Amino acid sequence: MGIGTSLIRVDAVEKVTGTAKYVGDLEPKDALVAKVVHSTIANGVVKSFDLEEALKVPGVVKIVTCFDVPDYQFPTPGHPWSTEKAHQDIADRKLLNQRVRVYGDDIAAVVAENEIAANRAVRLIKVEYEEHEPILCVEQAMKEGADILHEERPDNIVGHSSFQVGEGTYEEAIKEEGLVTLEKEYETQPVQHCHIEVPHSFAYMEKGRIVVVSSTQIPHIVRRVIGQALGIPWGKVRVIKPYIGGGFGNKQDVLYEPLNAFLCTQVGGRCVKLELTREETLACTRTRHAIKYKIKAAVRKDGTLVARTFKAYSNQGAYASHGHAIVANGANIFKQMYRDEKVLESESFTVYTNCITAGAMRAYGIPQGAFATECLADDLAYAIGMDPLEFRLKNCMQAGYVDPHTKITCHSYGLQECIKIGREHIKWDEKRERYKNQTGSKRRGVGMAIFCYKTGVYPISLETASCRMILNQDGSIQLQMGATEIGQGADTVFTQMASEVTGITEDNIHILTVQDTDITPFDTGAYASRQSYVSGMAVKKTGKILKNKILAYAEYMLQKKADTMDVKQNQIVDKDTNEILLSLGELAEEAFYSLEHCEHITAEATSQCKNNTFATGACFVEVEVDIPYGTVEIIDIINVHDSGKLLNPKLAQAQVHGGMSMGLGYTLGEELLYDKIGRPLNNNLLDYKMPTAMDTPKLNTAFVELEDPTGPFGNKALGEPPAIPQAPAIRNAILHATGVAFDTLPLNPEKLVLEFMEHGLIKGKGEN
Amino acid sequence: MGIGTSLIRVDAVEKVTGTAKYVGDLEPKDALVAKVVHSTIANGVVKSFDLEEALKVPGVVKIVTCFDVPDYQFPTPGHPWSTEKAHQDIADRKLLNQRVRVYGDDIAAVVAENEIAANRAVRLIKVEYEEHEPILCVEQAMKEGADILHEERPDNIVGHSSFQVGEGTYEEAIKEEGLVTLEKEYETQPVQHCHIEVPHSFAYMEKGRIVVVSSTQIPHIVRRVIGQALGIPWGKVRVIKPYIGGGFGNKQDVLYEPLNAFLCTQVGGRCVKLELTREETLACTRTRHAIKYKIKAAVRKDGTLVARTFKAYSNQGAYASHGHAIVANGANIFKQMYRDEKVLESESFTVYTNCITAGAMRAYGIPQGAFATECLADDLAYAIGMDPLEFRLKNCMQAGYVDPHTKITCHSYGLQECIKIGREHIKWDEKRERYKNQTGSKRRGVGMAIFCYKTGVYPISLETASCRMILNQDGSIQLQMGATEIGQGADTVFTQMASEVTGITEDNIHILTVQDTDITPFDTGAYASRQSYVSGMAVKKTGKILKNKILAYAEYMLQKKADTMDVKQNQIVDKDTNEILLSLGELAEEAFYSLEHCEHITAEATSQCKNNTFATGACFVEVEVDIPYGTVEIIDIINVHDSGKLLNPKLAQAQVHGGMSMGLGYTLGEELLYDKIGRPLNNNLLDYKMPTAMDTPKLNTAFVELEDPTGPFGNKALGEPPAIPQAPAIRNAILHATGVAFDTLPLNPEKLVLEFMEHGLIKGKGEN
Numbered sequence A, B: 001m002g003i004g005t006s007l008i009r010v011d012a013v014e015k016v017t018g019t020a021k022y023v024g025d026l027e028p029k030d031a032l033v034a035k036v037v038h039s040t041i042a043n044g045v046v047k048s049f050d051l052e053e054a055l056k057v058p059g060v061v062k063i064v065t066c067f068d069v070p071d072y073q074f075p076t077p078g079h080p081w082s083t084e085k086a087h088q089d090i091a092d093r094k095l096l097n098q099r100v101r102v103y104g105d106d107i108a109a110v111v112a113e114n115e116i117a118a119n120r121a122v123r124l125i126k127v128e129y130e131e132h133e134p135i136l137c138v139e140q141a142m143k144e145g146a147d148i149l150h151e152e153r154p155d156n157i158v159g160h161s162s163f164q165v166g167e168g169t170y171e172e173a174i175k176e177e178g179l180v181t182l183e184k185e186y187e188t189q190p191v192q193h194c195h196i197e198v199p200h201s202f203a204y205m206e207k208g209r210i211v212v213v214s215s216t217q218i219p220h221i222v223r224r225v226i227g228q229a230l231g232i233p234w235g236k237v238r239v240i241k242p243y244i245g246g247g248f249g250n251k252q253d254v255l256y257e258p259l260n261a262f263l264c265t266q267v268g269g270r271c272v273k274l275e276l277t278r279e280e281t282l283a284c285t286r287t288r289h290a291i292k293y294k295i296k297a298a299v300r301k302d303g304t305l306v307a308r309t310f311k312a313y314s315n316q317g318a319y320a321s322h323g324h325a326i327v328a329n330g331a332n333i334f335k336q337m338y339r340d341e342k343v344l345e346s347e348s349f350t351v352y353t354n355c356i357t358a359g360a361m362r363a364y365g366i367p368q369g370a371f372a373t374e375c376l377a378d379d380l381a382y383a384i385g386m387d388p389l390e391f392r393l394k395n396c397m398q399a400g401y402v403d404p405h406t407k408i409t410c411h412s413y414g415l416q417e418c419i420k421i422g423r424e425h426i427k428w429d430e431k432r433e434r435y436k437n438q439t440g441s442k443r444r445g446v447g448m449a450i451f452c453y454k455t456g457v458y459p460i461s462l463e464t465a466s467c468r469m470i471l472n473q474d475g476s477i478q479l480q481m482g483a484t485e486i487g488q489g490a491d492t493v494f495t496q497m498a499s500e501v502t503g504i505t506e507d508n509i510h511i512l513t514v515q516d517t518d519i520t521p522f523d524t525g526a527y528a529s530r531q532s533y534v535s536g537m538a539v540k541k542t543g544k545i546l547k548n549k550i551l552a553y554a555e556y557m558l559q560k561k562a563d564t565m566d567v568k569q570n571q572i573v574d575k576d577t578n579e580i581l582l583s584l585g586e587l588a589e590e591a592f593y594s595l596e597h598c599e600h601i602t603a604e605a606t607s608q609c610k611n612n613t614f615a616t617g618a619c620f621v622e623v624e625v626d627i628p629y630g631t632v633e634i635i636d637i638i639n640v641h642d643s644g645k646l647l648n649p650k651l652a653q654a655q656v657h658g659g660m661s662m663g664l665g666y667t668l669g670e671e672l673l674y675d676k677i678g679r680p681l682n683n684n685l686l687d688y689k690m691p692t693a694m695d696t697p698k699l700n701t702a703f704v705e706l707e708d709p710t711g712p713f714g715n716k717a718l719g720e721p722p723a724i725p726q727a728p729a730i731r732n733a734i735l736h737a738t739g740v741a742f743d744t745l746p747l748n749p750e751k752l753v754l755e756f757m758e759h760g761l762i763k764g765k766g767e768n
Helices: A012-017 A115-124 A138-142 A219-230 A257-265 A278-284 A324-337 A366-384 A388-395 A415-426 A428-434 A490-502 A531-558 A584-593 A649-668 A726-738 A749-758 B012-017 B115-124 B138-142 B219-230 B257-265 B278-284 B324-337 B366-384 B388-395 B415-426 B428-434 B490-502 B531-558 B584-593 B649-668 B726-738 B749-758
Strands: A032-038 A044-050 A060-065 A106-112 A126-131 A157-166 A180-187 A200-206 A209-214 A237-241 A272-275 A290-299 A305-317 A343-352 A442-454 A464-471 A477-481 A509-512 A565-568 A571-574 A580-583 A602-608 A614-626 A631-642 A700-703 B032-038 B044-050 B060-065 B106-112 B126-131 B157-166 B180-187 B200-206 B209-214 B237-241 B272-275 B290-299 B305-317 B343-352 B442-454 B464-471 B477-481 B509-512 B565-568 B571-574 B580-583 B602-608 B614-626 B631-642 B700-703
Touching: A032 A115, A032 A257, A032 A278, A060 A115, A060 A257, A106 A115, A106 A257, A138 A305, A138 A343, A157 A324, A180 A366, A200 A257, A209 A219, A209 A257, A219 A237, A219 A257, A257 A272, A290 A366, A305 A324, A305 A366, A305 A388, A324 A343, A324 A366, A324 A442, A366 A388, A366 A442, A366 A726, A388 A415, A388 A442, A415 A428, A415 A442, A415 A614, A415 A631, A415 A700, A428 A442, A442 A726, A464 A531, A477 A490, A477 A531, A490 A509, A490 A531, A531 A565, A531 A571, A531 A580, A531 A584, A531 A602, A571 A584, A580 A584, A602 B602, A614 A726, A631 A649, A631 A726, A631 A749, A649 A700, A649 A726, B032 B115, B032 B257, B032 B278, B060 B115, B060 B257, B106 B115, B106 B257, B138 B305, B138 B343, B157 B324, B180 B366, B200 B257, B209 B219, B209 B257, B219 B237, B219 B257, B257 B272, B290 B366, B305 B324, B305 B366, B305 B388, B324 B343, B324 B366, B324 B442, B366 B388, B366 B442, B366 B726, B388 B415, B388 B442, B415 B428, B415 B442, B415 B614, B415 B631, B415 B700, B428 B442, B442 B726, B464 B531, B477 B490, B477 B531, B490 B509, B490 B531, B531 B565, B531 B571, B531 B580, B531 B584, B531 B602, B571 B584, B580 B584, B614 B726, B631 B649, B631 B726, B631 B749, B649 B700, B649 B726
Parallel strands: A032 A272, A209 A237, A305 A343, A477 A509, A631 A700, B032 B272, B209 B237, B305 B343, B477 B509, B631 B700
Antiparallel strands: A032 A106, A044 A126, A060 A106, A157 A343, A180 A290, A200 A209, A200 A272, A290 A305, A442 A614, A464 A477, A464 A602, A565 A571, A571 A580, A614 A631, B032 B106, B044 B126, B060 B106, B157 B343, B180 B290, B200 B209, B200 B272, B290 B305, B442 B614, B464 B477, B464 B602, B565 B571, B571 B580, B614 B631
C-alpha cells in the first residue's frame, strides 16, 4: 500500500479490455460532423470563396469561412494564464485565418449531417488566393525585406533572448594561451508526437453555455482559450476531458477546440464533432521545433571547459504556439549541465516561417539543447584526446547546483551515480578501448549523454494544483484531481499518494479520471513533468485535511481525542497501540446518517507550489554501424535516472521505456519533410517513419533513488527526461564507432551513407 | 435578483427546445437492451422456466431468472438510511422473485442486442407456476388463514400503529348528553403518478464499479439500494441522474435500477439499458395507496368537535415499499387539522395484498387522510345544520399548534387567512344560500376543504443536505447540489437562493442539474416537499462560506478588512458606502493565477436540519352537477396556500397549478382497475383516464405570504400540498349541490348516476 509499490495501473483492465471511454466513445448518436478546409498554399491571403457547389451537397448544414469568424486573435499554448499582459502568450491566430501562413492553414469549415457529406463539400469549395513565396527556413525569414507573416512582428522574430553566466566575453576568454577551440553547428529536425488518438472533440450548448468534450492534456486551459477565441466569459465554457490516447505536448496546445466550440454556436447549439485525420494531425497540429545551434567553445587541454558562446535559431513555423519558451528552455541546459570556468554566452531566436507550427513536445526544447551540448562535449573531448565520460565528470552539474537566474536548485543529486551505473552497464572503459581501431564494414562504438530537467515551471510561471476527496458510506473515497491522466499513469500514482496520506487502501480509492471544468478542482494540467510533484502536493494537503475531518468525527463518536488516533488500512486505530477502534465504513455510515451530527465528509484544497528541483540522468548506448548500408543497430542501451523516490517502480520503468522509444525514433528515422512550396511530403504513418516494436531494441533502465526533500513524496520529474538523451548518445557512439561526427538529425541511412562517402568510409560511384 | 422574484426557469430554453438531456439522450450507441419477464399470475410460485425457444432468438445475449439472482432481499423506498436496524425499511423482495405476489411480478429478464430480440425472447419464455388464489382486498388479506404473501409477516400486516390525543376513550366521551354522532366509511382508490418519462436507466461497469444512469428523484438512495440488492459495498456503485421527466414519488422508489445494475454484471460489464413501457409503468411500479377509513365522530350542537375514533386500512399491494409510513402520515392530519375537545383515537393498518404495490405519491397519504377528515367535517356540519366553513373555523388548527407526538410546530400560520381569501373568491356565503333549494337536472354547489402539510421528514427521519459552489475565472460560479431537479423548478430556486446569499447575479450562477453520487455533495433527494427548506439551508450555509472566502481574498488583495466589505451584483463593495472596490471577475482571476497567493475558491458544506413547520391552505370550489349524466363541471376552483415566503411566485403558481390538475384527476376520473384474477384492466393511457388540458378548468391560486421563521428564506412546503384538497372540496360541493354525500373516489359519472338513482334524483328504468 502507498508510495513505492508497483500498484497495477488503476485503469489497466479498462484499457486492455477496450472499455475505457475516449471522446469517440462518448459522442452522441446524432452529432453533426465538422471538417476543416485547409489552404493549398503555404503563404498568402484568401481573396474569396466559391461555396456554391459545396452548399448543394445533401447533408451540408453550414459552411463557415475566415470571413465569418469573430475578430479575435487568440493564443494556443497550454500555459497558465498570466494576469500581467506582458507575460501572456502571443495571440496571433483567428478561428479561421484569411492570412495564410502554412500549407494546410485553417481557412473554412463545413458542418454536415455526416462525414461523407462534409468531406465532399470540403472538396467542392473553391478558393481564390493571393499567393506569396513560401518561407521555409529561419535564414530566409530573418532576411532583410522578407515577407512579413504576422504584421505584429515585422521582423518575423517571435522571440529573442540572451543570457550570460560568468564574467567577460567569450572573445576575451579565449585569449588564454593553449586553449583548444571549436566552432560547430548542430541542427535538429521537426518531428511529430504521433499520439495514438488524433485530436478529437465534440461541442454542444447547454443552458446558453458551450460544452466541449475533448482529448486534451489541459482542460482548464482549453476553457480559457475558447473564451478568448470566441470573446465570451470563460465561465460560459465547460470543458470535459475523458481518457485520452496520448498527448506528448501536442495536446498541451489548444488546437481545434475553439473552432469546434464556435461551429456548434453556428448551428443553434447542436452537437458538432471535429476529429482530425492522421494526415491533418501530422500537417496541421504541432511539431517539435527544428533548432540550429551555432556554437564556439574553448577547452583547456586538461579537460576544463573554459568558455562557450552560442546562438540558437528555432523554426517556429506559422503560429507562435509555445514559441520562444522552447528554445529558451533548451538554452538553459547549456548553463545547467556544464560549468564554463570563465563564461557562457547564449542568444536565442525564435522565427516565424511557413512551416508547420512547432509547439510543446516531451521535454520541451531540452532534447534539442542536449543534442547540442552533448555532441559538443564529445567533440571537445575528442579535440583534446580525452575520454568523453571523464570530460563530463570534470565539467558537469555538481551537487547543490543553483541556476544563477531562476535560482532553481538541485535539491537531490544523483547524476554522478547515474553515470557510474551506466558506465558499468555498458562496460564503458573496456569498450572505449576495444573499439578504438576497427576496420571492416560493421563497426561498434559506445556513446553517452547526460541531461537534467527541472520539475514543473516554477518560478517562470504559476504552479498550482487542487484536489478534492469525497467520502462514501462504505469508507471508500473518490479522488477528484484537476490534474490529468494522459496515459502516463497519473491516476495510479495519485491513488497511491492518497492512500499513503489517508490510510485508506488503494482499492477503496476511486479516482475520477474525467476532468470537467465545471466541477474539477483547478489545475493547469499535464505538462512540464509537474503533476506528480505539484499536483502530488495537493493530494498530500487534501488527504491530510480529509484525515483530520475523519479523526474529528471519530473523536465525536468515540469520545477520544483525535490526536491520539490514526487511520490505517481503512481502520481508525489508537495511535500508540494500533488497536482497531472503528472501521472507516462504520464511521462513514454514522457521519452520513447520524440523527445527531450528520456531515458529508469531503475535503478540497489548493496547493501552490513555490519550489522546483532538478532531475538528472544519463544514457549509455552501444551501437553497431553497418557502414555500406548506413544503418545503426542498437546493441545495448540504458537510461539511468535520478528522479527522486519512485512512486511506482513499474510505472517509472514504463515511463522510461516510452521515452527511450520516442528518443530512438527522433534519433534514427523521424523527420517531417516539405516540398519546395511548403507542402508536407510525408504527413502519414506510412511515409513518416516511426519505430515499431520490431525496430525497438531491449530497453534497459536503472534508477538512483534519492529522496528529494522538496518533492511531496521525495519524487521529482520523470515524465519527460527519458526522451532527452538518446540522440546525442547514439551520435556519440557512431562517432566512436566510425570517427564521423554527425551534427544533424535524424541519423538515417541516407545521411549516414552520404557522410561516410564524404569521409571515404564508402567509396563513391566509380571509385574502387 | 434573488428570492421573491419570478426568475424564468434556468432550464426553460433547454426544455422547450428539446435539448435538455434525459436518460434516453445519454444512452451509448451500443447499449444492450433488457426486458423484464413479468408473471401472468397474481399469487403463487414459479416452479420452472423453459428458456429453450427464447435462447434461440438471434441477438439474445443472456437470460436471467429468479433462480439466478443473489439471495438478498432489499427494500425499495427512498427513505434516508437508518443506522438502527429497527428503523430500516422492510427488505421484502429480490431482484427477481420466485414467490409471485402480483400480476406482473418480475420473474426473469432478457438481455439482447436490440429491443425486438429482447421482446421476442420474453414472449417465448415458458413459465410453470404453482398458482394461489389472488388476494385483492385488505379484508381478504386480514382474514384468519389467508394465504401468506411474505413469510416474515404471517398475518399479511406490513404495519400497525395507533395514537391517541386527549384523555379517556371515544366511548366514554360520547356519554355526554346531547351529542350528535356519526359513523362513516370513506374510501380512496389506487391511482398512478403518470409522469411523462417512464422509468428508464442504463448501467455499465467502469474500473470494477457499476455506473447506473437513471431517471430518479433520489440518486444517493439508489446507490445504497443497489449496494444492498447486489450485496456489494455502496462505494462500488455510482449513480448519475440527468434531467428527469417527472416523478411525483414514483421515482422516490428504487424500482428497476438494482436489476439493471445486476444485468450489466451478467454481461461482462457491457452497457445495458432498461426502459419500461407505459403499460409496465402503470402495472409494475407504484400507485397511490387505496385506504379505507372507518370513523365514528361526535359533535356538540354548537359545532364543537368532541371526539373521533377511526381505523384506517391501507392496501399495500405486493411489496412493502414506503408501506405503513403513508397511512400513518395520513392519520396525522386528523389530529393536526382538527382539535377534538375530548379525545381522538387513531388506529392504522397496512396490509399486503396481490395488488400493484403502493408507494409514495405526491402528498404521501395526506390526500387520503384529508378526504376522510374533510368529508367528515362537512358531514358533521350537515348533521348539526351548521355552515361547514364555520365548523372548520371553530375546530381547525390554530396558530402556534404543536403536534403532541412529533412536536412539529406551526411556526407561521396563515390558515384562517387562506379560508378568508377562498371564502371571498368563491362568494361562499352568498352561494351557500343561493344554491340551497335547487331543482332541475343541473345543480350547483360550493364546497371547501382545508389541509396542512409538514415540511420535510424531521424528526421522524434524517434531514440533511449538502451543497458545493465553485468559483470560475470570470467570477461566475457553479452551484452543485445533492438535491435534485425533477421538474419542480428546484434548480431555479436554488440559483435564486445562491444569488441572494452570495451577491452573485443569477446569470452568473451555473447550476449543475446532473447529480452524480461520485462527486455530488450528499443529499437524500426530492421528496417530502423538503428541498427548498432543507437543501435551501445548505445553499445558505455554503453561500456564506463562499462569500467569506471571497471577502477574505478581497482583504488580501485590497488590504481592507473583510468585514468592511460585501458582495453585491458581482462586485466587491464597501459595506458602508456601497462603493465598488473590485469586480468579482478581477478577484477570481487573481485568485486563480496569483503567483503569490493562488487559491481555487470553492465551498462545500452539509446542513443538518432539525426543524420542521406546517404549511396550510384551503381549496374552494364551485361545481355544476349534471344529474342525469352524472358529470361534474368545475365552475370555479381556487387553491389558497400558506406556504411561507414565495421563492419564485410564478414557479409557486405553476407548482399549485400542477397539483390542482393532479387532484382533479384523482377526484373525477382516475382509478386503476383489476379483473378478478388481479390482472390490471386499464394499465395504459387510453383506458386510464387522466385529465387532459381540455378537461382542466381555469385554475386559480392565491397565497398568504408569511415569513416562516424556520425556513432558510422564510419559505416552507409547497411541492406537495397543492394536490391534497380537491377531492373533498369537490365532494362537498356535490353534496351542497345535490344533497348526496359520496364517500368513495373517484367521483365519475358511473358512480354518480348509480348513487343519484339510489337517492331518487334519477328515476330508475321503468320508473317515471
